[in-house]
Amino acid sequence: MHRPFRTILPFAAAVACAAPLVAQTTAISYQGRLQIAGQPVNGAADLRFTLFSSLASPIPIGSTLTFVNQTVVDGLVALELDFGADAWTSGLTPDRFLQVEVRAPAGAGSYVTLLPRQRVTAAPFSIATRGIRVGTTSSRIGIGVPASAQPIAKLHVSDNAATAFGNHAMVVESSGNNGADGIAIKISDPRGFIDKENNYVTFLDAADRVAGRIEGFSRLQNNFVPPPPIPNVISIDWDPGRAPSWTFDPGQLPSASFSGGSAPSLTCTNGALPSLTFSQGTSPSTTWNAGSSPSLTATTVQIGGFQVVNGFNFNPGTLPSFSFNAGSPPSATFVPGQFPTCTFNPGSFPALIFDAGARPRGTFDPGQLPFPRGFAVTPPTQAEMLALICWAQENGMSALLGKLMLLAAGGPTILQTALTRMRGAAETCLDQGVVYASKGADYAEWLPKAHDRQEFFLGQVVGIKSGRVNIGTEDAEQLLVISAQPIVLGNEPPAGERDRFAKVAMMGQVPVLTRGKVLPGDYLVPSGLSDGTAIAVAPENLAARHLPFVIGRAWSASTDEELSLVNTAIGLEDFGAAKVLVAQEKLQAEQHAELRADNEQLRTRVAELESAQEALLTRLAALEELTASLAPKSPR
DSSP states (O other): OOEEEEEESSOOOOOOOOOGGGOSOOOOOEEEEETTEEEEEEEEEEEEEEEEEESHHHHHHHHEEEEEEEEHHHHHHHHEEOTTTTTHHOOOOOOOOOEEEEETTTTTOEEEEEEEEEEOOOOSGGGGGGTEEESSSTTEEEEOOOSSSSSSSSSSEEEOOOOOTTTOOOOOOOSSOOOOOOOOOOOOTTOOOTTSSSEEEEEEEEOOOEEEEEOOOOOOOOSSOOOOOOOOOOEEEEEEOOOEEEEEEEOOOOOEEEEBBBBBBBEEOOOOOOEEEEEOBEEEEEEEEEEEOOOEEEEEEETTTTTEEEEEEOOOBBOOEEEEEEEEHHHHHHHHBOOOOOEEEBBBBEEEEEEEOOOEEEEEEBOOOOEEEOOOOOOHHHHHHHHHHHHHHHHHHHHHHHHHHHTTTTTTTHHHHHHHHHHHHHHHHOSEEOOOOOOOOOHHHHHHHHTTOOOTTTTEEEEEEETEEEETTTTEEEEEOOSOOOOESSOOOTTTTTGEEEEEEEEEEEEEEESSOOTTTTTEOOEEEEEEOOOEEOOOOOOOOGGGGGEEEEESOOOSSEEEEEEESSSSSOOHHHHHHHHHHHHHHHHHHHHHHHHHHHHHHHHHHHHHHHHHHHHHHHHHHHHHSSOOOOOO
């Protein structure tokens, strides 16, 4: 037989208010009073606890907690119930009801369910909202904010440790069928307009310095909004301007100076007549030699004081001889003489030296149209200026600019006031778009490397061929630069494959690794060393051969003779190539005109030379005839 039980639950779920957040658990405190037939229970009892989402729901939430052989004194029951964190946050409704089952005495009979189920009411710090901290001022809420700190904004999310989802402190996820998967920022400003001061996402560094921001601006709901009132112009002080004028230089008439030239001349020498020198020769002659007679000569030797003949020497003598000299015949020496010689001077042709003079020239001064020197106008207020600028920007009209120019022409005081207010208004009203504000200044994309093992670093000049990045630039289809801090980075590589890609700047300002000195305005081209460096080319030295290799234009200077990073504008429209082509066309036109003039002069000169040649040939023929007539006849 079951006995009637009655339980009284002063509160079903509570967590001590004084406990710090970091010490919270998922357990709740349960206290009750158990009675049988109006009398408190004393002894041992078994209890079971189960959570449901409603009074009648048949589906329990979480597991059932069982406590056996619990000592009950004077009917009082005090237990810690831990159903886990998911038991309080899962399901479609936040309501929770606690079902209690009792068996007393312990181990005897079956459990009796106490009805009705007891509603679990809210406590100052609940398990469902653990980690949420409500500040002491301004109703600020913090999630993950330490107990020793206060939230610094209406909603302050903080997490100093790595989370389970890519180190993100906050994740917005929609896994249901209601299609909610975005974040909307709705702005309602009592001033009547939305500007960059109340519509943005800001990124801060550890020192709370602005590292970047995404600024969003309002969009008009209608196609056109009538313009606001425009300040009236009271009076205009006109400058009459200056009439056009023409200054004429009559130039100088052509002039010529004539030289009469010199007549041809012939200078001759008389030569020498032939001559004959005669020698009579010598007569024959004879010479007689009578010879010598034979002779005998004795030779002696001295012996004892006496000369004794010891031999004889015989000389046979010489026979008579006769020598004949035939003499020499008569001879003659002939000198043929020398013909007369002539030196011909053809003279010089008459010459005409022509001075082309100077063309008449005129200098035209277009003068100056009348313009208003000032207006008697009251400078518009900040609100008026703001309304005008916002209206013009939101409607895509330039009418406001003209009005502001009229206001600015009202004199130094009004000019300064109008410009100051215009600048302040323009910074306040920037509608129709999204601005990505960042320390970076270039647009970049991830591009695949030509070689996976190749490493790149910021500022290197790279060559792009078939969409792949290479350090070599010789046969590149495009020349780009490795980005340092892109404001936009597109073409995100697949997960885990970033090492196979390089961050390449496409447009904007980017530091470029440069060799040698650089001046602002210089053009940067590859150094040719295939090491990612560039060199500077001054604008006046830019030639056609440089144009296919121009990387960008330097916006900063460097005096370093070695390597330096130079801020360079890349991907922007530059007219350096056009200037080179225009200069070349101008030079070609000038050279063509000079060649035409030289050609005309050469034609004239050739005609003159041909005429002179004909005259010389005629004179030469006459001279040859004269020379032939003066030549002496040779003797027979």
